[in-house]
Amino acid sequence: MSATHEVFNQVEPLVDVNLFDNNRALQSALKFNAPGLGTSGFSALGAQVGSADMQQHARLANVFTPQLKSHSRFGRRIDQVEFHPSYHALMSAATAAGLHGTPFAADEQASGHAHVKRGASFMLFTELEPSILCPISMTYAVTPALRDNPAIYRDWAPGLTSRAYDPALNPFTEKSGLTMGMGMTEKQGGSDVRANTTQAVPAGSDGWGQRFTVTGHKWFFSAPMCDAFLILAQTPAGLSCLFLPRVLPDGSLNKLYIQRLKDKLGNKANASSEVEFAGATAWLVGEEGRGVPQILAMGTMTRLDCALGTSGLMRQALSIALNHTTQRSAFGKKLIDQPLMKNVLADLALESEAATALALRLARSFDRSHDAHEQAMQRLLTPVAKFWICKRGSHFAQEAMECLGGNGYVEEGGEGIMARIYREMPVNSIWEGAGNIMALDLLRALRKADAAAALAHELAPARGLHPALDHLAQSLPTRVEQMANEMEARRLAQDVALAVQAALLAQTAPPAVFGAFCESRLAGHWGHSFGSLGAGTDVDAIIARAQPR
Incomplete structure (x- = not known):
């Protein structure tokens, strides 16, 4: 068959590049x-x-x-x-x-x-x-x-x-590496885990302490092939945290039955499931009846990962958009040379860098948990970063996809990654507490006496560097101290996030990035979509800093 046309003006995918060296x-x-x-x-x-x-x-x-x-070919439950x-x-x-x-x-x-x-x-x-x-x-x-x-x-x-990975379904003593999951939510309660009905009946004790027999279900049980799980169940003393292994110490399978896998919007490579416990064996972790505080402590760490993960996805989407627009031509020149495209790309780069700065700042608080200021910032920034970064993710991915046009919307090839990113973005916003849960957690953090002082201390290094940041920084301590109305909690979470992001960029980013972030996000020189930066923004400097190659 003879060729009907020449293939040109197509983009080489972003592969075999070092994702750190140019970040x-x-x-x-x-x-x-x-x-x-x-x-x-x-x-x-x-x-x-x-x-x-x-x-x-x-x-x-x-x-x-x-x-x-669910069953072997011989009919046995596996x-x-x-x-x-x-x-x-x-x-x-x-x-x-x-x-x-x-x-x-x-x-x-x-x-x-x-x-x-x-x-x-x-x-x-x-x-x-x-x-x-x-x-x-x-x-x-x-x-x-x-x-x-x-x-x-x-x-x-x-x-x-251990740094080993061992997927075999064996007793822990026979494995070189172990993974663990969690099972908290049930059909009737979701985030309201106090509504859980799964029952755990005392069944004696052994070398691992108090043992229980568990009967009930979990509506969202992620990664069911992990070696063990921490679950919540009602014991005689109330909702408690229990350790439930997939394989019991004697080598037998625990009575954990997978009912089905979830058919999710994204997160496709991960198995999320619904399970039932029909007399499963579990051991008490911590104080009986104090399961919720223990789960909240673990939630703090997984919420950090939601912020980190969304920041990583933002960077990936931005890199793919930059890679595409640098190579693809339209209307006589490269896409990246078109003024409106420059505005969009620079705006996305600002959002990505601010997310990276805030997420890694939150990670630092876990390394310094003995420090009073870091403890306060961890309480404050965990719900703020989880709320704001993850809330921005889906909008970010959609705009980055639009930079690729129809090529970004398809599921195949190198640029099909963008569709996968878009479908993945909502999970970090929903998992471990959606926006309202995070806003309420922020209110709880603000009830600590040191919250306003800790925030003022965090913002102090950027004082005097931009009038819009100064104005917001001066208003926040009073709002933090007086915040009592749940109706305004989301707005406060947004403003704390923006103020801290700006203060961090003042200390880590070039003046072009810091100035443009403050002018757009804080001073009001910005519209309601990406790509509405002011005409005086140094978009070339911002884009050059963000290039993945």
């Missing part, structure tokens, strides 16, 4: 939050996650999604989820990078920057594939919580902090 925003945030940490490890990870081979694994893990195998080999390749890379429980290993803790290091790596890996990071994130959050049962922590911590 100047992440490098600046790292230098600010963990000075002296060094970048060689990040550069190696950046090369790995930017490679064509690993991006192919990400594509395959999302195309060939997890499959539930309750296993089958994954494509690319899923396991991604999980192996994530654990080797120390993104799960590794920050709690003694040698990592000694560095003083374990959580910042892990946070930056988490963002880089998200640019490769975010959905497999669900069990990774839960393992990160659960590992320190197990300290409330010293016997279990003693036995399980080595496997949870």
